[in-house]
Amino acid sequence: MALPAFSRLQRSVLGLAAALAFGASAHAAEPRLVILDDDGFALAQWMVLKAPGVKVLGVATVSGDLWQKEATAHALRGVEIANRTDVPVLAGATYPLLNSEKLTDRWEGLYGKLTWRGAWMRQWVEPTTQPLPPYHGPDVVPDLPEGNPHIRPSSERAADFMIRMVHQYPGQVSIIETGPMTNLALAQRLDPEFAGLAKELVYMGGSLGPRRKLTSEASAQFAREFVNSPRREFNIRFDPEAASIVMRAPWRRIVMVPADPATETEMNADLVHRLSTADTPIAHNLRGKATNFPLWDEMTAAIWLDPSLIKTSASLYIDVNTQFSAGYGDILSWTPGYQPDLDEQREQVVMTVDVPRLEALMVKLVATK
Template identity: 25%
Template sequence: MIIFDTDMSLGTPGAEIDDGAALIFLLRAMGERVTAVTTTHGNTTLENVVHNSRRLLTYLERPDLLLGRGAAHGLIEEKAWFADWQAGYGETPPWPDETTLPLAVNLIIDTVRAHPGQVTLIAVGPLTNLALAVRLAPNIVPLVRQVVTMGGSLAENPEPEFNAHCDPEAAHIVLNASWPLRLIGLEITNQVQFSRADFAALPDANPALALLKAQADGWISRVESMGWGYGGCALHDALAVAAVFDPSLFEWRETAVSVTLHPENQRGITRAAPHVGSLVETAVSVDVARCRELIWSNIAR
């Protein structure tokens, strides 16, 4: 069983596309295992994340999946980190639905308790929902099968990665909860790139792929303007899904990971700290060709 925790911004014009690509990949590769999608702050407002998630699940013909309303801001800070980017965003089209959503944290806790040892949590945004679950119900930790998260960076000269920077306290709690956890950092995900030509070749008939295709060009232009690359982009969050589908794509190393909480300009920096905290498995390399093929063959079909 899989719960996918996301700050979905596919559907917000100009915003990042990798959450959407990851969910498309997940539902096509392991759709029968997915139990719920939970939403969190991060790439855009929580309301936008909810609208975007509902839209994409409908496009993917999975409106039956449980959808949880998660945290609107970090555990301590209420700053909307996406606001630094929002000048380049368009208005998110609403997705009308009057259904009252369960709280994400309750959905996580209740599902894990009902299915001990069976639930994998794939977290691809700030880790606030998972941290709240740990704090409210610490007895679920040994009941979780595995946590797989895209976040942080263990590069030699690290800067704060966005997910960790949005809620460093949550990242600290989750990385030290002593549950089976695999972490795929930015220095790994950046190695697996997808080009404008890849996205341009996507079929238009499927509305989910049409949305991904339409938003990809603007996001790649944003990547280029930031000096992060040229002619393509990484689909960071899709690698967390790949790690669940086929862990052999990665080389893993066990270490503890520290999260810097202060000073302000260093909040969210992650470092390998072998003698401090709980041990987690961190990806130290990826088979780029195999990983890229796995992701794209599922998305593009």
């Protein structure tokens, strides 16, 4: 059977359609670019490293729950366990911009004790089953329970790396922040174009008014963080000035994952069992390690990977109280039109998530080889 002859115009149209189809296919195949910034590498970072269609440009570290050097050691060991030593680890800020251990001592003398002080934590105020990391100085790196790393961090500073990446890939780089915002604030102050060149910021931090949702004893212990101070959350409270700088920077898009939705989640024994049944290095590392912590960081990583996990959210302008007062480090929020208009940015604030689908995604990614 003879094939019909095509006119020059028809061939041109067909060629253009094929080229467009190829271009769309190639564009769809392009990986999502992301930088991870955190104060302690764990499951959330592993999830992103193992996610398909994602290219992690680097893992940055900052002081918060741990000192930066200890957080860097965890990150180095984490990429080793994930078999992703191709991903650079960038050491970031050791100290907050203005806040300090002595200022925190003074604040507590005036306004009462904080539940959690991170790297400055010496003891719990009341009995709890939550573990207490050993108190030490910023240059001490204890032996890690998962084993000490064999590789070293990059010689480039975290803030410089972030600036370089957003210039190299303008409008393409997402940043997932699950620790204090010191590195981001430094990058913004060093380069005012930084935030505007990034694709988006997705961060775990802040608190609007969480309510305890689970009945376990662990959930009651973690509720101490917000029951009398509903606007206070550690990641923001550790470096409020940095957080305010970041909140006022001209990001194209900001997604806030506050403490509120995490009250429906828990890293309990059942979830750890489901995560650790796979035959992967990450699953092996998780065995028997139920912490009963809420899934703060894991939820943030999952929301970036799959925004459809968000059930409800609010559009709010957000800033941080930087006055050295009883509300130091507390979140300030306004519905559109009520903000003072001092460069606060509009953010998508996550209120509730689909917890079963969140846990299913975690299990799937931990099983990815």
